[in-house]
Amino acid sequence: MPCLRKMERMIVSMQDPDMGIKMRNQRLLITVIPHAMTGNDIVEWLIQKYGISEEESLHLGNLIVKHGYIYPLKDPRSLVLRADESPYRFQTPYFWTSTKWPATELDYGRCHRATGTDTGCHPFAATLSATASLAAIYLAKKNIRKQGDLIEHEKDNYNLLHKRINHTWDFVVMQAREQLRAAKQRRKGDRIVIDCQEQAYWLVNRPPPGAPNVLEQGPERRNCHTTRVQLTKNMDYYKREIEYCRKAMARTRVKSSICLEGYIKFNEQYVPHDPIMSGCLPSNPWITDDTTYWAMNAPTVTIPTKLRVERWGFNFSELINDPLGRTQLLEFLKKEFSAENLSFWEACEELRYGEQSRISEIVDSIYQQFLAPGATRWVNIDSKTMERTLEGIKTPHRYVMDDAQMHIYMLMKKVGEGGAGQRRAGQDPDVSAGPGLLPTVPQVGPLQEPAGRGHHSPGDQEAVRAGAEPWGPPGVVPAGSDPVLPAGSSPSCASSGIPAPARPCCCPRAMPRRGAGALPPPPCPRRRAESPPALRERPDPAHSPAAGPCRQ
Amino acid sequence: MATEGLHENETLASLKSEAESLKGKLEEERAKLHDVELHQVAERVEALGQFVMKTRRTLKGHGNKVLCMDWCKDKRRIVSSSQDGKVIVWDSFTTNKEHAVTMPCTWVMACAYAPSGCAIACGGLDNKCSVYPLTFEKNENMAAKKKSVAMHTNYLSACSFTNSDMQILTASGDGTCALWDVESGQLLQSFHGHGADVLCLDLAPSETGNTFVSGGCDKKAMVWDMRSGQCVQSFETHDSDINSVRSCRLYDLRADREVAIYSKESIIFGASSVDFSLSGRLLFAGYNDYTINVWDVLKGSRVSILFGHENRVSTLRVSPDGTAFCSGSWDHTLRIWA
Numbered sequence: 014m015p016c017l018r019k020m021e022r023m024i025v026s027m028q029d030p031d032m033g034i035k036m037r038n039q040r041l042l043i044t045v046i047p048h049a050m051t052g053n054d055i056v057e058w059l060i061q062k063y064g065i066s067e068e069e070s071l072h073l074g075n076l077i078v079k080h081g082y083i084y085p086l087k088d089p090r091s092l093v094l095r096a097d098e099s100p101y102r103f104q105t106p107y108f109w110t111s112t113k114w115p116a117t118e119l120d121y122g123r124c125h126r127a128t129g130t131d132t133g134c135h136p137f138a139a140t141l142s143a144t145a146s147l148a149a150i151y152l153a154k155k156n157i158r159k160q161g162d163l164i165e166h167e168k169d170n171y172n173l174l175h176k177r178i179n180h181t182w183d184f185v186v187m188q189a190r191e192q193l194r195a196a197k198q199r200r201k202g203d204r205i206v207i208d209c210q211e212q213a214y215w216l217v218n219r220p221p222p223g224a225p226n227v228l229e230q231g232p233e234r235r236n237c238h239t240t241r242v243q244l245t246k247n248m249d250y251y252k253r254e255i256e257y258c259r260k261a262m263a264r265t266r267v268k269s270s271i272c273l274e275g276y277i278k279f280n281e282q283y284v285p286h287d288p289i290m291s292g293c294l295p296s297n298p299w300i301t302d303d304t305t306y307w308a309m310n311a312p313t314v315t316i317p318t319k320l321r322v323e324r325w326g327f328n329f330s331e332l333i334n335d336p337l338g339r340t341q342l343l344e345f346l347k348k349e350f351s352a353e354n355l356s357f358w359e360a361c362e363e364l365r366y367g368e369q370s371r372i373s374e375i376v377d378s379i380y381q382q383f384l385a386p387g388a389t390r391w392v393n394i395d396s397k398t399m400e401r402t403l404e405g406i407k408t409p410h411r412y413v414m415d416d417a418q419m420h421i422y423m424l425m426k427k428v429g430e431g432g433a434g435q436r437r438a439g440q441d442p443d444v445s446a447g448p449g450l451l452p453t454v455p456q457v458g459p460l461q462e463p464a465g466r467g468h469h470s471p472g473d474q475e476a477v478r479a480g481a482e483p484w485g486p487p488g489v490v491p492a493g494s495d496p497v498l499p500a501g502s503s504p505s506c507a508s509s510g511i512p513a514p515a516r517p518c519c520c521p522r523a524m525p526r527r528g529a530g531a532l533p534p535p536p537c538p539r540r541r542a543e544s545p546p547a548l549r550e551r552p553d554p555a556h557s558p559a560a561g562p563c564r565q
Numbered sequence: 566m567a568t569e570g571l572h573e574n575e576t577l578a579s580l581k582s583e584a585e586s587l588k589g590k591l592e593e594e595r596a597k598l599h600d601v602e603l604h605q606v607a608e609r610v611e612a613l614g615q616f617v618m619k620t621r622r623t624l625k626g627h628g629n630k631v632l633c634m635d636w637c638k639d640k641r642r643i644v645s646s647s648q649d650g651k652v653i654v655w656d657s658f659t660t661n662k663e664h665a666v667t668m669p670c671t672w673v674m675a676c677a678y679a680p681s682g683c684a685i686a687c688g689g690l691d692n693k694c695s696v697y698p699l700t701f702e703k704n705e706n707m708a709a710k711k712k713s714v715a716m717h718t719n720y721l722s723a724c725s726f727t728n729s730d731m732q733i734l735t736a737s738g739d740g741t742c743a744l745w746d747v748e749s750g751q752l753l754q755s756f757h758g759h760g761a762d763v764l765c766l767d768l769a770p771s772e773t774g775n776t777f778v779s780g781g782c783d784k785k786a787m788v789w790d791m792r793s794g795q796c797v798q799s800f801e802t803h804d805s806d807i808n809s810v811r812s813c814r815l816y817d818l819r820a821d822r823e824v825a826i827y828s829k830e831s832i833i834f835g836a837s838s839v840d841f842s843l844s845g846r847l848l849f850a851g852y853n854d855y856t857i858n859v860w861d862v863l864k865g866s867r868v869s870i871l872f873g874h875e876n877r878v879s880t881l882r883v884s885p886d887g888t889a890f891c892s893g894s895w896d897h898t899l900r901i902w903a
Contacts, residue, residue, distance in 0.1 A: 252580065258591050269600055270601040272824075
């Protein structure tokens with residue numbers, strides 16, 4: 014266990030003659046114990062050494078005691094660190110928790126160390142039976158000393174061991190008697206120390222029922238050294254490594270400065286939306302037990318909050334992945350007579366993440382609706398992609414629409430993000446600066462600044478208030494009004510009161526050829542004089558009764 | 566023949582040295598574009614102030630160590646699994662238990678909530694991943710509707726639904742990850758490459774939704790292409806099993822390198838699970854020393870340490886809307902922090 018090694022290094026530095034804890038004689042009732050320290054000493058040293066708080070220091074100290082590296086002299090049954098004058102001592106390395114060898118190791122260095130003397134001796138390899146013998150000797154000693162009056166679980170263990178190593182029981186009892194006799198000849202101080210050392214060791218290695226077992230690791234994991242995965246390093250293995258390295262070398266990398274700046278920008282953009290960092294309005298439900306925040310931000314709510322709408326402007330995937338945002342997108346696309354793009358994209362998602370058994374069916378349906386020449390909801394994809402896709406359809410699989418889907422996604426993205434052009438002015442000169450999609454959605458602004466954690470830059474206040482004006486209906490959220498609905502405004506998008514802004518048409522400049530036999534597309538109702546005909550579906554008969562039924 | 570054997574050894578040796586020299590060159594290439602450290606770029610960013618997060622809910626009900634948990638998209642329900650085989654669905658806001666099922670195995674190390682909220686998946690020492698639909702019938706017998714989806718040759722360590730209820734991604738102690746069709750149980754793609762047990766996985770939130778990352782006992786973090794089954798990137802700077810690493814490390818996929826390490830002298834024990842806050846500024850990590858450390862991702866400093874659990878923290882996830890995070894522990898409880 015690597016953490017035990019780190020703990021041991023800590024223990025060693027704690028015992029450093031110059032920088033370690035100052036040890037001295039500690040009084041335990043009438044006996045004097047040498048080389049001991051108080052709980053306070055330990056906590057103080059940890060605070061000094063690692064620059065941590067008292068709470069953390071106490072917690073860390075407790076872990077050290079729980080793992081048996083420091084043991085209490087007063088109340089040795091309880092492996093707890095008290096930040097007071099209680100005396101503690103460092104465990105002898107002989108009894109260190111890490112001194113545990115796997116049961117398969119050969120037994121060498123036998124039980125002559127079983128007397129447990131406090132001399133820095135080398136660890137010995139214990140087989141399962143050797144550990145059992147030690148446990149048995151320990152309990153036998155206790156049994157003799159207490160004249161059979163053991164604690165419940167100790168009694169159970171004792172009987173269990175008796176059964177298990179019955180054949181060596183004479184040896185066990187003999188050793189126990191020998192150790193007790195030898196102990197009688199020691200000074201009281203030494204006797205106490207040895208008892209506490211043993212007690213601590215067994216508390217860690219054989220915790221009483223109900224007490225947590227700090228040594229428990231969970232189901233065994235194999236790592237590289239004892240791997241169950243067959244990774245023989247033969248020629249194939251190295252050939253794969255070489256192949257991988259070659260591919261990896263060829264991959265495009267981006268400079269760290271650019272990546273990290275990008276990450277910071279992402280942080281800065283999202284921090285106001287991070288409830289843990291900036292709080293949320295009206296309050297965090299977990300803190301106040303008030304679920305209004307969730308009600309206001311439900312997936313399909315009539316009026317989205319200002320923050321939510323702002324987030325749609327960050328990037329297209331925020332817009333399309335929010336159910337409300339997607340509805341808005343659909344409305345917008347419908348107005349541009351290009352709603353088929355979203356439907357196509359959704360159908361492709363259904364294919365990619367859908368049931369295996371329905372793949373052929375879904376591919377066929379997509380083809381019929383969106384790709385076949387003269388399809389009712391024909392999507393405009395460049396000819397190369399169309400060719401590839403049609404070819405792929407012959408052997409349908411769940412990724413067969415990927416290229417086409419990406420093409421349409423990028424198209425919608427350009428439109429959707431183009432709408433947010435005024436927020437990112439200067440980034441893309443081709444995108445017109447019209448507000449586009451977003452501001453026609455009435456939103457709820459914050460009543461007041463949320464009580465945020467961490468740092469708030471003074472600029473935030475202004476940004477929030479200034480942002481309110483162009484976005485919502487005039488007079489939105491006067492102070493004191495119901496935070497959910499702006500006073501006096503109606504929930505529907507159309508009656509927002511803002512004149513319809515000039516928006517960029519979603520007609521791409523380059524118009525690929527349509528399939529032969531297709532009707533010429535109707536003119537785009539919103540296009541400016543100079544732009545080419547739009548790419549969109551033929552008016553759906555259901556929506557425009559004037560047009561005749563579409564030919565198939 | 567003897568000469569053939571010799572030839573083969575030479576080729577093996579030459580391949581090995583070629584592989585090694587290429588690895589060296591790869592490291593050089595990666596280093597070339599490393600022009601700045603994260604903490605340098607982060608100098609202009611304001612430091613975070615005092616952070617106070619508290620336990621807002623404690624979920625008691627598991628009879629043994631909690632091993633895994635997952636949030637429902639509704640931001641309040643969670644599913645949790647434990648060592649004794651019990652899987653519980655909670656409304657963590659009210660702390661009510663809504664569903665419970667007992668798996669036929671112990672150590673249920675993986676559980677996941679379906680995106681629709683209508684099903685859960687779980688698995689562990691049974692080497693399988695099973696999906697249970699959730700119903701609200703009076704006398705529901707969840708075990709009866711169980712669907713066995715994934716079959717590995719060793720324990721299941723992690724599972725996750727992709728964008729729909731119909732596909733599951735699993736990671737296993739047999740060293741592989743796999744993508745499954747829930748309805749038929751068919752294996753759609755398997756991912757080989759880890760040299761030891763795979764312990765965790767996470768899907769990438771990208772526009773194309775095609776990649777995921779896995780971490781294993783071979784100290785590697787590997788990024789996979791779900792379509793082809795190929796490993797497209799891997800990072801190997803951890804010094805121990807990924808899942809009990811003493812330091813948390815941040816890798817940038819575009820820069821193709823490690824960019825930060827989050828560690829402290831006073832932290833001896835490994836971190837078992839991590840998650841980012843919504844903005845990515847904070848990193849929450851649950852450790853085997855029973856604590857949760859909150860890191861400032863940009864500055865690299867520890868912002869806060871949270872006490873409360875009485876045994877190791879085994880699982881940690883931030884809620885879908887970022888209002889809170891949930892931690893599960895070997896002390897049999899789950900806690901919601903905000």
